[in-house]
Amino acid sequence: MAIFGHDLDKIRKHCAYHVIFGSLEPTVYHISRDKLFMVNISLITVDRKGRFPSESDSSLKPISNISLEISINASQCVYTIPCETKVKVLNNIYLSQDFCDDFSPETKINQVTRIIW
Numbered sequence: 264m265a266i267f268g269h270d271l272d273k274i275r276k277h278c279a280y281h282v283i284f285g286s287l288e289p290t291v292y293h294i295s296r297d298k299l300f301m302v303n304i305s306l307i308t309v310d311r312k313g314r315f316p317s318e319s320d321s322s323l324k325p326i327s328n329i330s331l332e333i334s335i336n337a338s339q340c341v342y343t344i345p346c347e348t349k350v351k352v353l354n355n356i357y358l359s360q361d362f363c364d365d366f367s368p369e370t371k372i373n374q375v376t377r378i379i380w
Contacts, residue, residue, distance in 0.1 A: 288302070288303065291353060298343055299344065311327075311349065324363065
């Protein structure tokens with residue numbers, strides 16, 4: 264917990280660490296069903312095909328189209344993948360595992376959380 268509290272004396276006493284100077288390799292980790300942890304990534308592409316069912320088809324709810332390129336200006340960040348969405352990072356495709364079960368015009372599509380050390 265000293266690391267999170269920035270207590271350098273406790274860190275030095277209880278932790279072994281090495282500082283390595285150099286550039287961070289761009290990396291993506293799929294850390295949960297809807298989250299990507301990204302290191303040194305500058306751009307991601309987010310796509311979702313909208314669904315606009317007829318009024319007689321009440322089993323499906325409408326969802327909006329998404330077609331975005333999101334610039335990231337952090338060395339590390341977490342991105343939350345919206346439902347029924349495809350995210351392209353470093354020529355890899357990450358698919359949402361969640362079905363959109365309701366229409367929400369306020370769908371959060373830019374959920375990038377910067378991590379600052």
